[in-house]
Amino acid sequence: MTLLELDRVAAHYGPVQALREVSLTVSEGEIVAVLGANGAGKTTTLRAISGTVSRSGTIELDGKPLRGGPEAAARAGIAHVPEGRGTFVDLTVTENLKLGAYTRRDREVKRDLERIASYFPWMAERGGQRAGTLSGGEQQMLALGRALMSRPRLLLLDEPSLGLAPMVVREFFRTVRELNEKEGLTVLVVEQDARIALSVSSRAYVLEVGRVALSGPSSELRANEAVRRSYLGY
Ligand SMILES: Nc1ncnc2c1ncn2[C@@H]1O[C@H](COP(=O)(O)OP(=O)(O)O)[C@@H](O)[C@H]1O
Ligand SMILES: [Mg+2]
Known part of the structure; x- marks a missing residue:
């Protein structure tokens, strides 16, 4: 069952168009990755979902439109772990x-x-x-x-690997995987580290300058050398 659906979502920071047209879905119980180079719009995609940037297009959770700011998103069951963690x-x-x-x-x-x-x-x-x-x-x-x-319905993770040693990153994602398997936790994870994100997710979207350039099952993206070289940088 589809939990989250973005349909042609766009977002600006003043004159800067950060998202041009992003459409994606996340099913209940799925781990989905959003990949892409620095500046591609990954963080803004998560901000659009958690209501921390204003946007156009539609975002639905459980088939109901998500509107309003971060409080409304939190009430709807969205938890956002921002880039840089935001611990106090x-x-x-x-x-x-x-x-x-x-x-x-x-x-x-x-x-x-x-x-x-x-x-x-x-x-x-x-x-x-x-x-x-x-x-x-x-x-x-x-x-x-x-x-x-x-107890989120949907967990948003922004670049959890940033600044961490590879072993720590692997442990982090192992725990995410365990939460997904034991509790059915649904996760949308943004990563520049495509290799680890593709190993933990079932599907992935690759963003390029605010658009979805490519998407598919993570195993297929991983197996395609041309995709890996031109889009994922490894
Ligand atoms: N607060 C901001 N003000 C102006 N432009 C921004 C701001 N945040 C991001 N941008 C721009 O929006 C685009 C997408 O950024 P972002 O979503 O942070 O990309 P990513 O997370 O993929 O690196 C980039 O061109 C970036 O420079
Ligand atoms: Mg970012």
């Missing part, structure tokens, strides 16, 4: 996690903290540690944990 460095690990659940009841929050700890035991053990003192990889995990605290 002066707050503790537990405080950061609880912020992800600010709309929810205490009893559920406790249960979800335990659920998060089952994926990331260190977050419970080091719950009182200031987030600013965590490593880059731990901060990325914490940002993911915080997003999960809202």
Whole structure:
């Protein structure tokens, strides 16, 4: 079943047209990747979905139009882990996690903290540690944990690999995969690292200057050397 559908979405920053025409779908329980060079419009695509940039065209979640800003998107069940993570460095690990659940009841929050700890035991053990003192990889995990605290219908990840060592990136994506398999978590992930994104996703879209240049099953894109060389840079 289609969970998310973008139909000819365009977006501007003042005179700069960041998205020209982006159409894509994400089915429930799927991991979909959006790839493309720097400046292609990947971040703006996620911002359009989470209501943090104004746009034209239609975006539907569960067949219902998504309108309005970030609060409306959050209420509809969209959690956005932005580029650069957006953890609150002066707050503790537990405080950061609880912020992800600010709309929810205490009893559920406790249960979800335990659920998060089952994926990331260190977050419970080091719950009182200031987030600013965590490593880059731990901060990325914490940002993911915080997003999960809202029990999202759709998780948006923006370049989670940025600035992290390859081993840490692999561990991060292994956890995303596990969440997808165990909980049916639906994920739209933006990545410049096409290789890892194609290994974790079932389908992918490649953006070029604000348009979808190419899309298909990740295994097919990965197997096509011409595609890899001209669009994915590896
Ligand atoms: N805040 C902004 N103001 C003006 N132009 C922007 C802003 N953010 C992004 N852009 C421009 O929009 C285009 C798409 O950017 P972005 O979505 O960030 O690409 P990507 O995430 O693929 O690198 C680029 O040309 C970029 O320079
Ligand atoms: Mg970006």
